[in-house]
Amino acid sequence: MTTPLTGTQDLAMVSISMLGIPHDGNSSFMKGAAEGPAHIRPELHSDAYSLWTETGTDLGQVGRLIDHGDIQFNDSLDHWEAIELGVGRVLDTGNPLICLGGDHAITHPIMRAVRKRHPKLTILHIDAHPDIYHSYQDNPRSHTSPFARIMEEGLADRLIQIGLRTINDHHRAQFDRFGVEYVEAGHCSRELELDLQTPVYLSMDIDALDPAFAPGVSHREPGGLSTRQVIDLIHRIDQPIVAADIVEYNPRCDISNMTALVATKLLKEIAGMMIKTHASAA
Template identity: 35%
Template sequence: MSTDARQPGQPAGPVGPVDSSRIPRYAGPATFARLPRLDQVGGTADVAVVGVPFDTGVSYRPGARFGGNAIREASRLLRPYNPAQDASPFALAQVADAGDIAANPFNINEAVETIEAATDDLLGTGARLMTLGGDHTIALPILRSVARKHGPVALLHFDAHLDTWDTYFGAEYTHGTPFRRAVEEGILDTSALSHVGTRGPLYGKQDLDDDAKMGFGIVTSADVMRRGVDEVADQLRQRIGDRPLYISIDIDVLDPAHAPGTGTPEAGGLTSRELLEILRGLAGCHLVSADLVEVAPAYDHAEMTSVAASHTAYELTTIMARQIAAERAA
């Protein structure tokens, strides 16, 4: 029996979310934005939303393994039309929930290999990925797969922390090391790298010196406050140009007042409004995939973090859907 989510007589085209005027938002499976599962649209989608419930790479509070499903639950309130980008993303492109990539929680190296292989499979269908973590360790295997498809990619990394440290307790693969490994492996375009929202104490000034040698520019959270979101977004667009772009967002880029549910909170972060507006200012960039990580619902209050994360993923998905539609129309 077919598992296609289209109803008899429904015209061909993207299958959208469940109609909330007929089925209450709190009812039914919690796929992202109440979208169809990947198997319900024939196994292929333009944008696949995939969870990676892995947090063995954390250095402080665990719990991000539950982040993907918390984001999905919060996304029940998302609606089909995005007025900020004047787009109905789920009508412009087929977006579907691809479920979770299950990785070994007791072996980081094996988990990294599993995530990389599963990402290869999903990208091989032609989809772009909106990945819900999990901790930031998962960015490295995803970037490996993305670079195999697109070559070295530009990176915008929204985070309180640099994540370019070398090792923790001798471990090369952790949530604080993915972008050093990515630079070492040649999978990032080092002429187009930037951290956004960084702040807080470091181990030493050498951290910044090492980071600069890798090619990263830095826009701190204080820079965003002083210069404003429009100027920051314009600077980032100029740095990226038309290169294939990967965006990686650690939810701790937000101030704990906006996102308490994360493993390594730092004071002085972005507001959720600032993050969303910067992302909207990146519309038109060649966004090939993205991730959103470090949502730890056990520390969340009234789902504040999960709600912010769901809207962040929605903006990223809208950017990809708009670009896909524009490419098809060209």
């Protein structure tokens, strides 16, 4: 049972920022994730759907969801620096932030900006893949490696990975090296306890879901989570969600915009829980 929101005055003070990061330059197999933000936004604002969240917030209320557009990339500035600076400017508004990717590599520079503003931080990472290779195809910025860079740089106190179903020996060595906590997809049940103790950064890779629910990804991995399972996980977060990303949606692989709609649904539920957890902490 969902606990009703209380403290409507505090609730009214919480706005959510949204920022597109259309970057897939470090995708190892297929490009297209950079097109994600441009396909999610129309679904978010479509008259076919409601902007209400399951936790009881109307994201269509004026000032509730603030879209800061997309980061623009050019050769005059390193792309990682551009992401860190762009994310930092939006975070300085004081609102929780949802970033729309883009491939998973962008989480590394996002976290550089987030960590500067949050000295205590747990990453909750929902994904089919650990994305913790030391390097992949000789690219340390690969979308398969962001969490190795994040943990090397001490950008989080704790990393919890949920939904994994591609673990190999190298991943296990990295888990040991960085003290990663993980729950494979086959062990994701309603009884799963997150035991969160600090503010949370939520990294949502769309390929955590089974391809039956979200076919629009570059690396389909059968045996994944249902949309309902992921929403239930998001709803069980009981610490303030300070920032999040939704990554690896590839419109080129989608079927009838199914995955765009799923990504939009998750965006709304993440935003709703950002509002709820910040209101509860106020």
